Amino acid sequence: MSNLENLKYSKSHxxxxxxxxxxxxxxxTDFAQHExxxxxxxxxxxxxxxxxxxxxxxxxxxxKAVSDVFSPVTGVVSAVNEELxxxxxxxxxxxxxxWFIEVKEVSDREELLDSEAYKKFCEEEA
Amino acid sequence: MDLIFEKSRIGRGCTVLPECDVPIAEIPKxxxxxxxxxxxxxxxxxxxxxxxxxxxxxxxxxxxxxxxGSCTMKYNPKLNEELAALPGxxxxxxxxxxxxxxxxxxxxxxxxxxxxxITGMDQMTFQPAAGAHGExxxxxLIKAFHKARGDVKRTKIIVPDTAHGTNPASCTMAGFxxxxxxxxEEGCVDLEKLRExxxxxxxxxxxxxxxxxxxxxxxxxxxxxIIHEAGGLNYYDGANLNAxxxxxxxxxxxxxxxxLNLHKTFSTPHGGGGPGSGAVGCKEFLAPFLPxxxxxxxGDEYAFENPAQSIGSVxxxxxxxxxVVRALSYILVLGNQGIxxxxxxxxxxxxxxxxxxxxxxxxxxxxxxxxxFVMSMTKLKKEKGVSALDFAKGLLxxxxxxxxxxFPLIVDEALMVEPTETESKDTLDNVVAIFKEIYKNxxxxxxxxxxxxxxxxxxxxxxxxxxxxxxxKFEKWK
Numbered sequence: 001m002s003n004l005e006n007l008k009y010s011k012s013h014x015x016x017x018x019x020x021x022x023x024x025x026x027x028x029t030d031f032a033q034h035e036x037x038x039x040x041x042x043x044x045x046x047x048x049x050x051x052x053x054x055x056x057x058x059x060x061x062x063x064k065a066v067s068d069v070f071s072p073v074t075g076v077v078s079a080v081n082e083e084l085x086x087x088x089x090x091x092x093x094x095x096x097x098x099w100f101i102e103v104k105e106v107s108d109r110e111e112l113l114d115s116e117a118y119k120k121f122c123e124e125e126a
Numbered sequence: 127m128d129l130i131f132e133k134s135r136i137g138r139g140c141t142v143l144p145e146c147d148v149p150i151a152e153i154p155k156x157x158x159x160x161x162x163x164x165x166x167x168x169x170x171x172x173x174x175x176x177x178x179x180x181x182x183x184x185x186x187x188x189x190x191x192x193x194x195g196s197c198t199m200k201y202n203p204k205l206n207e208e209l210a211a212l213p214g215x216x217x218x219x220x221x222x223x224x225x226x227x228x229x230x231x232x233x234x235x236x237x238x239x240x241x242x243x244i245t246g247m248d249q250m251t252f253q254p255a256a257g258a259h260g261e262x263x264x265x266x267l268i269k270a271f272h273k274a275r276g277d278v279k280r281t282k283i284i285v286p287d288t289a290h291g292t293n294p295a296s297c298t299m300a301g302f303x304x305x306x307x308x309x310x311e312e313g314c315v316d317l318e319k320l321r322e323x324x325x326x327x328x329x330x331x332x333x334x335x336x337x338x339x340x341x342x343x344x345x346x347x348x349x350x351x352i353i354h355e356a357g358g359l360n361y362y363d364g365a366n367l368n369a370x371x372x373x374x375x376x377x378x379x380x381x382x383x384x385x386l387n388l389h390k391t392f393s394t395p396h397g398g399g400g401p402g403s404g405a406v407g408c409k410e411f412l413a414p415f416l417p418x419x420x421x422x423x424x425g426d427e428y429a430f431e432n433p434a435q436s437i438g439s440v441x442x443x444x445x446x447x448x449x450v451v452r453a454l455s456y457i458l459v460l461g462n463q464g465i466x467x468x469x470x471x472x473x474x475x476x477x478x479x480x481x482x483x484x485x486x487x488x489x490x491x492x493x494x495x496x497x498x499f500v501m502s503m504t505k506l507k508k509e510k511g512v513s514a515l516d517f518a519k520g521l522l523x524x525x526x527x528x529x530x531x532x533f534p535l536i537v538d539e540a541l542m543v544e545p546t547e548t549e550s551k552d553t554l555d556n557v558v559a560i561f562k563e564i565y566k567n568x569x570x571x572x573x574x575x576x577x578x579x580x581x582x583x584x585x586x587x588x589x590x591x592x593x594x595x596x597x598x599k600f601e602k603w604k
């Protein structure tokens with residue numbers, strides 16, 4: 001189970017990368033994509049949408065089920081990785097490259113785990 | 127096997143029309159199509175063989191055990207077919223004068239009366255063609271009710287996390303926002319959490335009872351009261367009515383509007399895209415909003431009426447009428463003793479299987495269940511790498527249709543088993559033995575499980591490829 005050390009992680013299995021002042025990129029972790037299985041559809045918000053901490057901002061669909069993706073932060077969507085809508089398999093192939101959205105004006109965030117703590121958390125979940 | 131379009135040969139056919147004995151009327155050019163429809167051209171014998179071959183490659187209730195949870199794949203009595211084939215039912219046209227189809231209208235009226243008695247509802251429409259269509263219709267009734275009172279702030283429908291996937295989908299289609307409420311450790315609605323989410327924006331609640339883990343929510347009266355006190359309405363998803371039909375009535379549980387799947391609970395054919403019926407029943411106060419073509423009896427005459435504030439039509443004419451004939455046949459044959467007895471046997475069969483399997487399998491919320499129960503394959507997956515999917519595919523090699531997989535979402539590696547009332551103890555014993563044999567094989571030889579099924583016309587299908595790159599039309603004639 002790979003985790004990148006410079007990222008932070010939520011307990012609902014999203015990763016958060018600091019990309020600037022009050023700006024973050026959000027994606028799904030390797031653990032999450034593995035649990036979900038092959039993804040066939042990703043539904044993303046639009047630039048300018050508000051996201052709220054611990055509320056769903058996107059959903060992904062595998063052949064088994066549709067699952068919500070939760071935002072670890074509150075802020076405004078400043079960029080969307082639209083490639084994922086045409087190629088949801090990127091999330092499976094390269095979970096840490098396949099960012100979902102970039103959020104600016106981050107005003108709130110949940111308590112995030114570092115890679116060591118997240119790794120441990122996943123081991124307990126598995 | 128070739129598609130019927132690939133078997134087509136130009137000029138071949140099987141229509142022998144008698145000589146025309148009336149003047150030939152030309153179709154006006156403006157109405158005529160530019161070219162003939164591209165239908166397969168085949169001789170009758172080849173058509174017959176084509177469909178017989180297709181039939182051999184399928185698995186239905188007539189082939190073997192079919193425990194698809196929350197789908198109630200019960201046996202469809204042949205008598206239903208005989209009655210639905212009567213020429214008085216099959217030879218009518220939807221635009222015929224009401225006075226010439228009084229028998230058909232009587233069927234709709236009688237079925238409405240009997241289903242009303244079974245469910246505790248006052249009026250019913252047979253327009254919706256299937257369950258999700260019924261949900262959509264029922265939600266439109268709720269929406270129309272709030273709107274008629276000028277209460278437009280009610281935009282949210284509360285749905286438990288065990289709900290059928292169609293519930294949130296129907297809510298969204300009907301323009302509502304879905305609020306999911308979690309289950310407690312017994313698998314039922316968490317009352318505290320429910321109280322937290324209700325408010326003056328609550329349009330209603332959608333609930334299946336018994337729910338999808340096969341448990342009758344004993345707090346049902348409290349649940350519906352919480353919603354009513356908040357000003358919302360209660361919607362009953364009839365998918366699991368089979369467990370309680372003739373015993374407990376949604377109308378008495380506090381529900382205002384329901385849908386029934388006649389193709390589940392009332393033994394009409396199910397699946398394969400054939401016509402279903404998602405009849406929607408409601409309490410009197412919602413009746414003014416029902417879809418068009420509602421049958422009323424005035425004196426000895428039957429007639430259609432369009433309710434005063436009708437939401438309009440949700441399907442052409444009266445829905446799938448011949449399905450209603452089959453359901454009426456089923457209800458009249460079983461009667462008021464047979465209907466509850468069928469429900470009782472459905473519950474008994476599910477509990478018999480559950481108890482027989484519980485020494486080998488992990489049963490979720492393992493307690494006395496209703497008509498279905500859920501097993502979790504998590505342990506097998508962790509220890510041997512054999513998933514619920516592998517197990518389901520293994521069942522196919524034994525001539526058993528798999529249970530519902532990966533549902534409800536609150537149970538990992540779920541298999542949801544609903545045997546239905548019509549299976550004998552012999553059949554259940556045989557299936558229990560098959561389940562245990564597959565489990566044993568899975569532990570001893572897990573690798574082989576990934577290869578199953580071996581004996582079916584097609585092996586493992588590429589579900590991911592089908593979803594990512596769907597081919598939606600026959601390409602040869604593009």
